[in-house]
Amino acid sequence: MQVYRAIKYIRLSYTDDKSTESDSVVNQRKLIDNYIAQHPEIEVVDEKIDDGYSGVLFDRPAFQEMMELIKEGKANCVIVKDYCAIIGLNQKDLENQGILA
Numbered sequence: 477m478q479v480y481r482a483i484k485y486i487r488l489s490y491t492d493d494k495s496t497e498s499d500s501v502v503n504q505r506k507l508i509d510n511y512i513a514q515h516p517e518i519e520v521v522d523e524k525i526d527d528g529y530s531g532v533l534f535d536r537p538a539f540q541e542m543m544e545l546i547k548e549g550k551a552n553c554v555i556v557k558d559y560c561a562i563i564g565l566n567q568k569d570l571e572n573q574g575i576l577a
């Protein structure tokens with residue numbers, strides 16, 4: 477069985493209160509953890525969170541740290557709630573590209 481060394485990546489565009497994690501970050505983590513619990517082939521090596529960062533640019537601290545771990549061979553998989561966390565598309569962008577109806 478192939479084992480995936482995964483990084484959980486969570487991103488939220490903005491938050492009202494920077495002193496605590498947003499509800500959306502908590503919810504994304506729960507969804508990712510539920511998925512991982514069903515897949516014994518996934519070994520979590522790290523969790524990276526960019527709470528309050530736009531997905532339009534890749535100059536996000538946790539994203540850059542995650543990319544370094546991948547380049548170093550410490551991870552070979554990234555788990556996200558949906559790929560909008562990585563590339564910053566919203567529902568309307570996805571609909572315009574024909575990805576969602």
